[in-house]
Amino acid sequence: MRAALEVFSEHGERGSSLKEIADRVGMSQAGVLHYFDSREDLLLAVLAERDALDTEAAADVMSPGEAVARTVGHNARQPGLVDLFVTLSAAASDPAHPAHAFFKRRYTDLSTRIQEGLEQGRQNDQIRQDVDPKLMARLLLAVSDGIQLQWLLDPSVDMTALVEAFNRMCAVPVGESNNPSPTGEDN
Template sequence: MTSVAIGAGQESADRRRAAGEPGRGYAKGRAKREEILQASIVLFGEVGYHAASLREIASRVGMSHPGLLHHFPTKVALLEAVLDHRDTVDQADLAADLARGTDYFDALVSLVERNGQRRHVVELFTALVAEATSPDHPAHAHFVRRYEWAVGRTGEQLARRAREGGLREGVDPAATARHVIALMDGLQVQWLLALDRPEPERVDMAADLRAYLRLVLVD
């Protein structure tokens, strides 16, 4: 099987050379697309979706407005790509932790720790989720689905814990799932607001999430 794959790869490379390296062009296109997404994450986080302009994003990545439209024909298409990119990264990280046998709630804490190293991503989320409470916002449906998924999955894990005797007495899995997600999102806002304060006054999102989980989970 390996030799077949190598052979197929070599044949593909030969075809690319014969056709003037379209494979290299494709790689350059993907790299530029990634650069646009990263610039969009920063700008959407800084000013929100509505105030951001495609021309400003194009300028930040050193390309023309028509050139950017070649990759993302509309502002909505770019927003959707940014949100998909963020969710893909977060879900891949969470899935990798779970695949290693990490407990679900420990994996959530790890996700929060990683977000503590990704200021622009946290700014993006907090800016867009506030705007997207309006039903007319292009990301409204995305965030509705996100919260349904996040609360539902966390509730399932809490219900499993309850069946195994892993929840403290009186803890309701459905309500606690909402509390966990609300805490994670609220901590991000407090963390951003305290970033420029002296170290003792800053917010440790992961530590605060751990402290709450100790109140509801039984070791």
């Protein structure tokens, strides 16, 4: 799996070959495919592994927004995986595509985790009360995915800065509070 991640990271979906992956691990192409039902299954396994590594790397981060900012920063060093993700996620919008269920489940799971983190942030008076965390979670994912597509088209786009700007829009402004005092004055 690590060899496949490296190959796709370097070359993207269209520039990667099963032969190169097999060569890196000292196997035949048939040997690699023994572990996967198809090339699409291999691609999905690569994306699932990438997600697992991103989740592990962000485990020490306090907020979901910071985790997403860290992830897009990391992704900027792996253009091939960003290309694979964007290409496969777009194709998976077709319900008949083999990756459709994977992406549907991925977005449901990520949205739920992000929403839970945002709700915690609201309880800690860090996240705005006037926007539903469920909406903020979906918007954060949309910002992240849209920025990655824009970055593939123009690598000068600063993905991390844009996600961080979105995070600031979700945060309670410094010096303000979500919970006004009973007298109507800010705490």
